Amino acid sequence: xxxxxxIEAPGEITLVEEKLPAVPDGGFRVATTYSGISxxxxxxxxxxxxxxxxxxxxxxxxxFTEGTPSIGYPVRGIGYMQVGRVVETxxxxxxxxxxxxxxxxxxxxxxxxPMTDRFVELPGDLDPMLGVFVAHMGPICANGLLHAATDxxxxxxxxxxxxVRGRRVAVVGAGxxxxxxxxxxxxxxxxxxxxxxxTPARLDIAEALGTEVLTFDEDPAxxxxxxxxxxxxxxxxxxxxxCRGRPRALALALxxxxxxxxxxDLAFYTDGADEVRLGEEFHHNGLSLRCxxxxxxxxxxxxxxxxxxxxxxxxxxxxxxxxxxxxxxxxDVVGFAEAPQFLADLAARRRHSVQAVLRDHVEDERG
Numbered sequence: 408x409x410x411x412x413x414i415e416a417p418g419e420i421t422l423v424e425e426k427l428p429a430v431p432d433g434g435f436r437v438a439t440t441y442s443g444i445s446x447x448x449x450x451x452x453x454x455x456x457x458x459x460x461x462x463x464x465x466x467x468x469x470x471f472t473e474g475t476p477s478i479g480y481p482v483r484g485i486g487y488m489q490v491g492r493v494v495e496t497x498x499x500x501x502x503x504x505x506x507x508x509x510x511x512x513x514x515x516x517x518x519x520x521p522m523t524d525r526f527v528e529l530p531g532d533l534d535p536m537l538g539v540f541v542a543h544m545g546p547i548c549a550n551g552l553l554h555a556a557t558d559x560x561x562x563x564x565x566x567x568x569x570x571v572r573g574r575r576v577a578v579v580g581a582g583x584x585x586x587x588x589x590x591x592x593x594x595x596x597x598x599x600x601x602x603x604x605x606t607p608a609r610l611d612i613a614e615a616l617g618t619e620v621l622t623f624d625e626d627p628a629x630x631x632x633x634x635x636x637x638x639x640x641x642x643x644x645x646x647x648x649x650c651r652g653r654p655r656a657l658a659l660a661l662x663x664x665x666x667x668x669x670x671x672d673l674a675f676y677t678d679g680a681d682e683v684r685l686g687e688e689f690h691h692n693g694l695s696l697r698c699x700x701x702x703x704x705x706x707x708x709x710x711x712x713x714x715x716x717x718x719x720x721x722x723x724x725x726x727x728x729x730x731x732x733x734x735x736x737x738x739d740v741v742g743f744a745e746a747p748q749f750l751a752d753l754a755a756r757r758r759h760s761v762q763a764v765l766r767d768h769v770e771d772e773r774g
Contacts (some may be wrong), residue, residue, distance in 0.1 A: 409516035414482040417455035420747040433521035437491025443539030454705040455756040456677040486510035488539035508541035508759040545721025557705035568595030577644040580651030581609035614736045628662035629691040654680040739763040
């Protein structure tokens, strides 16, 4: 048996027991040690604002249409930042006792199906709590850099730094995605990295990680375009990573980028976008907006840049900058039993967190 986080209805969260299946040939069973909370995506299910809850997703057409919602309550298995210890294995691909990064949702145990589940064994020199970034969240951010590199070099991309090395980079949003993306840009030699956000505490974290920071109130577009000059009438960031799912943030990202530049969009928008005025900077400066979600890498690069490679790029980042990320980005660590109340508090804004991690207390005692 294991415990699974279940959203029974908007605002109603609980833990339910679930029987684990037998381990199949080629599979293995893990006991969860850490499970990271993606506050942006997961809270859309708690609040009832996720588009899958109100429309039908047609994967063949790539459209949301009217009809039976693709997902209904109760919603179980959300979450994509898990670290588990292998407690039973029927494959030579992973040894018993290994720690693996996976994406199987908030549950205290899981049986991996060799036909559908991917996993990344964590190296022994990595803080295991940082492993929550390896399977999915880190690759999301790495994929953003890959899109920036492709925008500049097309299919001739050689490494993630090709889109940021020696360039001036702005990151809008100092949540986990923005902070990891800024860290990738620093690690790959960006000339300058400026993070823009509205929350002082999050800007303090960005500054502690080595970036410059600006607030929305400082009119960062004017500030950076006065400073970052490329040629007459050519000012602004070489590349902007838009990492906050608010229309105001997207509108600012379009103001920050230099003419004919590209905004790489990593955000998830669940509301309207009235503040995104496409008749202004987007039109007059000939801008491009590219969505860089983890569901796809840039066209033509899937063979060389699969999810596995993006995970190992994440491990390389964590080896280089993991101490700072562990100290400043992971702001809350709570037990699984506390998870329902914790998510409810986040959704109601009674509590604020950057990266929260659910922890198995048995594993703590073992460690």
